[in-house]
Amino acid sequence: MLSWGGHSSGEGKMLQSIGPTMQANDELSIRGSARSRGPTLRCSCGGRIRICDQKVAGDRRREHRGFAALEVRSMARLGLLFWDLILSFLWAWSGALIRVTVQSFLRLGRSIEGEALKVVLSVLCMYFFAMLGLFSRGGSYNPLAVLSSAFSASFDGFLFAAFGRIPAQIVGSVVGVRSIREFLPEIGYGSRLKVKIHHGALTEGFLTFMTIMTSLGLKKKDPGSFFLKTWILAIAKLSLHILGSDLTGGIMNPASAFGWAYARGDHITLEHLFVYWLAPIQATVLAVWAFKLFLGSKESKQKHTEEQKAVKAG
16 A cells, blocks of 8 residues: 655656555555655565665765864864964063063063073963963964974865964064064064074074974873973973073074064064074974984884784793
């Protein structure tokens, strides 16, 4: 027995095409599903003939999930761009405020007390930015940190880092420095290169290499404590900054260096591009490659040792 519930001619043709295959005692019903918006045929002979739109509904669900995932990904990337800009702006202001607090408000100058207070305030500042990085789910103020992660990501992720996040960091640094020059003109024009260009490039490259190696090592080792990890990285960065402060300023941040160079008007000079961009980027690539090489050889040795132990035990 066959019943039909007022469906379209296309559904009627489908019914006619399956009619000859049914037995005389079969009972078939076709109903419109409100959820799937398509016909569902049910057979009383144990489900031998059953036509439904489950495949179509499944395709629609997968398509919907794909669009939803793409929308979430786009929103997450827009959030990263926003936070990169904000963090770069705040990072420019943090250094200026520390200097003004120690030299102008407290009038400690370059005394031992003043330098010690700078170190304490800088460590607290790095904790603050580390917490902002967690809160923003990956926001950063340093293009080198973004690049070190992008080299291990997909090609799409690398393009987003190179042509999205780094320009946002540059804009944040430029706006931050311009606002500093507007409200605190006594702060000066930032650090300058005090040695020859090749010496400066080697200095910034070495400092960057050590910073990236330390950061990658902490990520892999994972001491298990956010405060301990931030403490180690903060002390390492401050030590390297002090080491290079009298040579290049120990900046280790191309976006920050660009912001101050743009305020001085020398942001397109050869020494700026070579010392504060090319050398740090090359050092970042070398650090990532060296860390992967060292980690890969270490893991292969561990695997070989475990295999030997398994052979002896067997």
